[in-house]
Amino acid sequence: MPGFVAPSTGRVVRAVLFDTFGTVVDWRTGIAAAVSEFAAAHGLRLDAEAFADAWRARYQPAMARVRSGQRPYVALDVLHRENLDDVLSAAGFGPGAFAAGELDALSRAWHFLPPWPDSVAGIARIKRDYIVGPLSNGNTALLLDMAKAAGLPWDLILGSDVTRRYKPDPEAYQEPAGFLGVHPAEIMLVAAHNGDLAAARAAGLATGYVARPDENGPGQPGHRGATSDWDIVAASITELAGKL
């Protein structure tokens, strides 16, 4: 039987749930590749990495409008698609510059992001002793496509469309526990982002930090590592598996 007791909660961990974008999958490489392909098909000259960064930069503001109640919950797929229009507009492409179906297909690149090299093996190892799943702002269909394409061996997938809450709202961390049949303190959130972990800790969960220094591009400045005494700190999901 697994027996990792999280120092912060004093409870044995029963489920290990993962932030996905940046923690399990390399969104920037995946999105830049899809943007490059789209640009080539249309004979456009654009910086695919910068485009990916601009698209991602609209992620938190778009969710903030849902979290604040300004707008009812809509799936992340909808926000990604709206944000794509917005990035294209900022780049000088008006409505109608491209067929809607092509933009829908480009936006679905968020469903098919490549895993970091240690993700599949690490999750598979943790799965032997714990419940494993995503705890992501992605909707279920997005996370399902991602899992099947990347081979992520989740036990179950409960997207943000199940709780209709976006992290870092506390309910986004706490409500999955009821579905899993565990106490929130028996869940460890694994993430590469200190803010996500801080919100999870405030919501009563155990925390595991995985360093992803290249999330925003190789050699990008600003990577600070773990900024708190998370229950586990590791350089990869496989290393985290060994510490559990």
Added chain:
Amino acid sequence: MPGFVAPSTGRVVRAVLFDTFGTVVDWRTGIAAAVSEFAAAHGLRLDAEAFADAWRARYQPAMARVRSGQRPYVALDVLHRENLDDVLSAAGFGPGAFAAGELDALSRAWHFLPPWPDSVAGIARIKRDYIVGPLSNGNTALLLDMAKAAGLPWDLILGSDVTRRYKPDPEAYQEPAGFLGVHPAEIMLVAAHNGDLAAARAAGLATGYVARPDENGPGQPGHRGATSDWDIVAASITELAGKL
């Protein structure tokens, strides 16, 4: 790419979802074993198979009260536990005859039912080309425990506590489609029960029948086989996989 077109819908199937109790797992053998163990621990003489049948017989009536709106949705775990009290009462054991914790543990036997011999291999094969998951009246925690114990390789688990609907309500069949990102007609329900399949067909899903003649015990009368022209009729989940 998979390409099974269901005759009844004219659509390519993208997700194959399974009824669980009786179709994927052998509830009667599992429950009778747990009841036997409980009886032995308490020095009771009782017919474990008959007890299992009596417990199961209370399943539909208990859900009917939720479906009719007489009572709000409660998880199947709650109904199983209440029904256990009821069966014990009918057998002459009043409240307090056993410790509540022991009855809770006995009721959790519904989480740990053995798969039929072809279930794991058949689902694994279907998973290569289709989304696979349960479409069960079980709640997510029950289905999760079952999957981990039996090795059922689901892509995802959305229990009845996600939609808060019990089959055969049409919403129980239709609402999972939104989470999966598919049309209801792109889902095939696989079940050993003609009534479940009839309701799924009425709700717009494709249908697959798997014969489980021993569900109610070896050599039990009343097994009629497929009673309609379901899109696939098979003797096992492995045979169904071959026909997809």
